[in-house]
Amino acid sequence: MKWFQYFTLLLVTSMIVSCRTSATLISDHILKDPYLKQIAQDPQHEVQILYTRIDKNTKKLTTFKFNINPDQYFYPASTVKMPVAILSLQKINELNQKGLDINKDDIMMHAELSTLLKPAFSDTTTLDRKPRISRYVEKLFVVSDNDAFNRLYEWLGQDYINQSLHSIGITDKSIINHRLALSGLTQEDNKKTNNIRFFRNAQLLYNQPEMVAVYTWKHQAKNAIKGLGFIDDRDSLVQSPFDFSHKNFYTIEDMDATLKRVIMPENFPKDQQFNLTSDDYIFLKKCMSDLPAKYAFYPSSEYYDSYVKFFMFGDSKASIPDHMKIYNKVGTAYGYLTDCAYIEDTKNNISFFLTATIHVNKNNIYNDGAYEYDEVGLPFLAKLGQAFYNYELKMK
Numbered sequence: 157m158k159w160f161q162y163f164t165l166l167l168v169t170s171m172i173v174s175c176r177t178s179a180t181l182i183s184d185h186i187l188k189d190p191y192l193k194q195i196a197q198d199p200q201h202e203v204q205i206l207y208t209r210i211d212k213n214t215k216k217l218t219t220f221k222f223n224i225n226p227d228q229y230f231y232p233a234s235t236v237k238m239p240v241a242i243l244s245l246q247k248i249n250e251l252n253q254k255g256l257d258i259n260k261d262d263i264m265m266h267a268e269l270s271t272l273l274k275p276a277f278s279d280t281t282t283l284d285r286k287p288r289i290s291r292y293v294e295k296l297f298v299v300s301d302n303d304a305f306n307r308l309y310e311w312l313g314q315d316y317i318n319q320s321l322h323s324i325g326i327t328d329k330s331i332i333n334h335r336l337a338l339s340g341l342t343q344e345d346n347k348k349t350n351n352i353r354f355f356r357n358a359q360l361l362y363n364q365p366e367m368v369a370v371y372t373w374k375h376q377a378k379n380a381i382k383g384l385g386f387i388d389d390r391d392s393l394v395q396s397p398f399d400f401s402h403k404n405f406y407t408i409e410d411m412d413a414t415l416k417r418v419i420m421p422e423n424f425p426k427d428q429q430f431n432l433t434s435d436d437y438i439f440l441k442k443c444m445s446d447l448p449a450k451y452a453f454y455p456s457s458e459y460y461d462s463y464v465k466f467f468m469f470g471d472s473k474a475s476i477p478d479h480m481k482i483y484n485k486v487g488t489a490y491g492y493l494t495d496c497a498y499i500e501d502t503k504n505n506i507s508f509f510l511t512a513t514i515h516v517n518k519n520n521i522y523n524d525g526a527y528e529y530d531e532v533g534l535p536f537l538a539k540l541g542q543a544f545y546n547y548e549l550k551m552k
Contacts, residue, residue, distance in 0.1 A: 182207060182222040186543045195536050196222065201514050202230055203536075204408045207544055208416075208509035209551075217416070217423060217509075224408055226329050229377035230513055232406035233487030235494050236332045237305045239406075239414050241293045242440065243320050244308045246431045248289070251362070258354045258361050260289040260439075266310060267351040269366060272340055275350075276307055281453045290439070297443040299454060300464050300486065302337040309335055310349040314369035321410075324417070325428045330410040331375040334403060339389050343402055347372075375405035386522040398490075398522040411485075411496040412511045418444070419483060419498045419509075444483035444498075447476065466495040467510055467541025470534040479503035491517030493533040499545065506548045512540060 182205055187193040196203040205222040248260060263286045266276040279287040281295065292308055295301035309317070309332075317332050334346040347369040354362040386398040418440050421429045432440075448459035461476040462469035464486045469476050476482075484497030494513040500506070514536055516528035527533070 181220045185547055186540070187222070189539070189543060192536065192539060192543060195514070195532065200518075201516065201532075201536075202228070203514050204228075204230070204512060205540070206408050206412050206509075206511045208412070209548075210507055210509075212505070215420070215423070217420075219412075226327070226407040226409055227376075227378050229375070229380040229382075229400055229405060230494075230515065231400060231487075231490045231492045232404055232411075232494060233489035233492055234300045234302075234305070234336065235411055235485050235487035235496055236336075236404050236406050237296045237300065237308075238411070238485035238496065239321055239326070240305060240308050240312060240317060240332065241296050241443075242414070242418065242430055242432070243312055243317060244289055244293065245436045245440070246320065247312060247316065249431050249433060249436070256362060258356075260293070262288065262361060263355040264289055264307075264311070265353050265355070266307060267353075267366075269310075269348055269350040270345070272338065272345065273310075273348075273350060276303075281451075293439070294443050294446070294451070297485065298446050298448055298451060298464070299459055300488075306335040306338065311352055311364075313349045313367050314347060314373050315371055318371075318373050321414075324430065325424075326410050326413055327407070329375065329377065330406045331373045332404050332406065333373040374402060377405050380405075382520075383517065383522050384520040387524045393521070393524075400490075408496075408511050408513060411494075412509060415483070415485075415496050415498060415511075416509065441483055444485070445481050465497075466493065466534060466537040467497050467499060467512075468538055468545060470495075470541075471538040488529065490522050491515055491527040493529060493537060495537055495541075497541075499541065501545070504549065504552065506545070506552060508544060508548055510541060510544055512537060 187196050195201055204224050206219065206224055208217050208219045210217060245260060248258060251258060265287065268275040276287050278285050279291060282288060282291050292304040295304040314333055321330065322328050335341060349367045351366050352364040353360060380400040381397045382400060383398050385393055385395045388394050417424055417430055418437060447461045448454040448463055449456055460473040462472060465476065465482050465484065466486050479502045481500040481502065482497050484495055487494040492513060492515055496511040498509050514533050516533040518528055519526055
């Protein structure tokens with residue numbers, strides 16, 4: 157056999173083994189659990205799993221996938237808040253680099269755009285009761301606050317959000333094009349953003365006028381028309397499939413790529429990193445890992461430790477041990493539960509990335525609130541996280 161034929165055979169064999177390992181590690185080691193296997197392999201649950209091991213010595217990342225399909229639609233819910241929070245800090249840096257003196261702790265006020273898009277002149281969670289980007293980012297991660305996301309969405313606008321993500325290699329399959337938990341808004345309404353002004357010591361620092369997105373941002377994912385029916389804005393049952401084709405879409409791989417750019421930015425070329433300062437990274441990681449108990453205005457009876465920590469702890473309201481740190485963003489809506497996380501055990505020196513989604517809508521009616529989150533979704537994600545954690549312990 158000639159040398160180049162031998163080399164080609166080795167290369168092909170290596171690729172086959174690599175692909176097989178990626179495809180079977182999760183199936184063979186994680187989904188060998190009958191409970192996890194039954195749910196993950198049921199098509200109605202639309203389960204996708206992305207797991208990344210971290211070599212402690214070289215910092216090399218090795219990713220394993222189960223049922224990942226970037227063209228298959230699922231509703232990302234609040235996971236879209238993660239990139240918007242990151243880009244809110246990036247936009248400040250870009251304006252600073254142009255000579256504008258504003259920061260995330262300056263007062264930021266939103267004017268009214270319409271009767272559906274109210275002004276934001278106050279925030280009861282800050283000492284002076286004034287809104288700030290820093291507090292919006294904290295609330296967005298710590299309890300997944302919808303208003304905080306909407307205010308940051310208005311600060312950025314559709315064009316900036318999507319163009320910024322695509323420019324650093326977050327694929328154009330993912331599209332963020334609407335606010336959350338605000339009924340009655342049209343596609344045109346979501347293209348518009350309010351007049352926003354920044355203040356410090358009663359002095360106006362920056363005035364951003366109302367804007368309208370130039371481009372139409374619409375995903376091209378398959379199977380975006382789903383189910384047997386839905387509840388409309390008048391609380392009436394419409395007996396026809398629900399159309400997700402104009403809603404947000406954020407692929408599992410893009411979620412993972414976004415989080416990795418915050419946790420391990422050095423693993424990406426400079427032109428594929430967010431434009432953030434070292435203080436920004438520290439602040440984001442603090443917000444991503446903070447538990448509600450750190451904030452006096454969040455009552456522990458309602459906002460328990462695992463309120464937005466689905467992996468490992470999502471099926472329990474017990475306290476999370478201090479040595480367990482979870483840097484993540486979850487999403488819950490329309491029967492979809494998703495978690496994108498970097499999980500770290502400082503006591504056992506274990507860390508890994510894990511992103512997964514599951515669909516729990518047995519009656520195939522959307523927007524009726526009758527989803528199996530507590531019965532199926534949260535127990536599945538909690539046990540899935542525990543299975544990967546135990547696998548990491550075993551590998552160590």
